[in-house]
Structure formats: C-alpha cells, structure tokens
Amino acid sequence: MDKKVSILIPAYNEGNRIIDTIKGLEGIEEIDEIIVINDGSTDDTADKAKKTGAKIVNMKKNVGKGTALKEGLKYTKNDVIVFLDADVGLSSREVKKLILPVLNGETDVTIAKFPKINIKAGFGLVKTLARKGVKYFTGYEIESVLSGQRAFKKEVLESLKTFYKGFGIEVGMTIDILKKGYKIKEVEVNMTHSVTGRNLKGFLHRGKQFWDILKVLVYKLFSRNN
Numbered sequence: 001m002d003k004k005v006s007i008l009i010p011a012y013n014e015g016n017r018i019i020d021t022i023k024g025l026e027g028i029e030e031i032d033e034i035i036v037i038n039d040g041s042t043d044d045t046a047d048k049a050k051k052t053g054a055k056i057v058n059m060k061k062n063v064g065k066g067t068a069l070k071e072g073l074k075y076t077k078n079d080v081i082v083f084l085d086a087d088v089g090l091s092s093r094e095v096k097k098l099i100l101p102v103l104n105g106e107t108d109v110t111i112a113k114f115p116k117i118n119i120k121a122g123f124g125l126v127k128t129l130a131r132k133g134v135k136y137f138t139g140y141e142i143e144s145v146l147s148g149q150r151a152f153k154k155e156v157l158e159s160l161k162t163f164y165k166g167f168g169i170e171v172g173m174t175i176d177i178l179k180k181g182y183k184i185k186e187v188e189v190n191m192t193h194s195v196t197g198r199n200l201k202g203f204l205h206r207g208k209q210f211w212d213i214l215k216v217l218v219y220k221l222f223s224r225n226n
Helices: 018-023 045-051 065-073 089-103 125-138 154-159 166-179 200-224
Strands: 005-011 031-039 055-059 080-083 109-113 150-153 184-188
Touching: 005 018, 005 045, 005 065, 005 089, 018 031, 018 045, 018 089, 031 045, 031 065, 045 055, 055 065, 065 166, 080 089, 080 154, 089 109, 089 150, 089 184, 125 166, 125 200, 150 154, 166 184, 166 200
Parallel strands: 005 031, 005 080, 031 055, 109 184
Antiparallel strands: 080 150, 109 150
C-alpha cells in the first residue's frame, strides 16, 4: 500500500509528551508525514518535536486547536489526514486502526472510541451536551463526538467552510460532516490521554469546554433559523 497519510498534531506546552506521541507512530508504513503545529507554546515543545524529524509549523501566539489545525492543513500533501492530540503518548500507535478504514474506502471519516476508565473525571455534562447537540442537528448518535483523534479523506476537510475555535471544533465539525452526507465510523482504540480531574483546574477546563460547545450549538440553531 502506498504511503499517503499526513498526521497533524496541534500542541500547546506538551514538551513532556510530544516525543512519545511521535515515537508511537514509528513503523506505521501508511504515514508519509508528521506535522506538529506548535500553538504558541512557552516550553520546549517545538524543539523536542523538531528533533524527532517532524515538520514544525509555528504559530506566533496561542490561537487554539481549531485555528492551529486549519493552518497545519495548508502544509499537508496527502489524500488522508489524521488529527492527533499531542498528549496520547505511545498509545498513538493505535492510530493505524483509524487510518485503514479510510484508506480502504470503508468510510469517509473515523473517530477514535477510547476505552472507558474507572477514574471519575467529571460529571458528564459536557459529553451529554455534545452528543445531544449532534443528535438534534443530524439525527445521528455519535458516542465519541469529543474525541480529537480522527482520520479524514482530505476532500471532507476541504468541503468544510468553518473550523470552529476552542473546544467546539469536534462538535461543529461532526455536525457539518454528517449534514454534508459523509459517512463517519467510530473505531475502538486502546488509546490513553491526560485526564482532567475533579479539582478547580478541572472544573474550569470543563466549564470552558461546555461554553465553547454551547456557543457552536447556538450558532447552528441561529444559522438554521435565518
């Protein structure tokens, strides 16, 4: 099989994990290029990523995941694009499970479905809002709608008019893709990532997530009614 997959990794202050995340991709023959979008990091994320041989796209300031991915997309050369979070570490090797269904023409988009964890990280409000929002606007139930690990046919991404800012990108993108008639397949992967706990930082993080997703859904509602 010809190598024809580009990996996009948006990263903000992920110096402790970025090397492992890239290292986990070694040996996956379908991957042709790895691009790290350094989203205004103040640590050594960019330097560490560069040492691995990955291409680096530097943002002058922290612009958020959606804007960083949109910029990184300009530098891709392949027909299949993968979005990968910088904090998945060596479990990034599981990305092959996302790549193959798209390369083989089984689906237009894959979304990683992480294994359930026993740690009580939150109250589920954000996930519920995201899932119900997608169901309301599309009629489809996507369990892992908040997952940032996704593989796409490039034509799908090129068809999107909006790359939503902040934590609303996955929800907004999922709605747009489904409404355009593209097929999404959830794929079980044995991936891990950093978990937001039940502390003040965690509550603030989830509050920001909830607000960003709500803004996308309100925008969708307003746009549909005008």
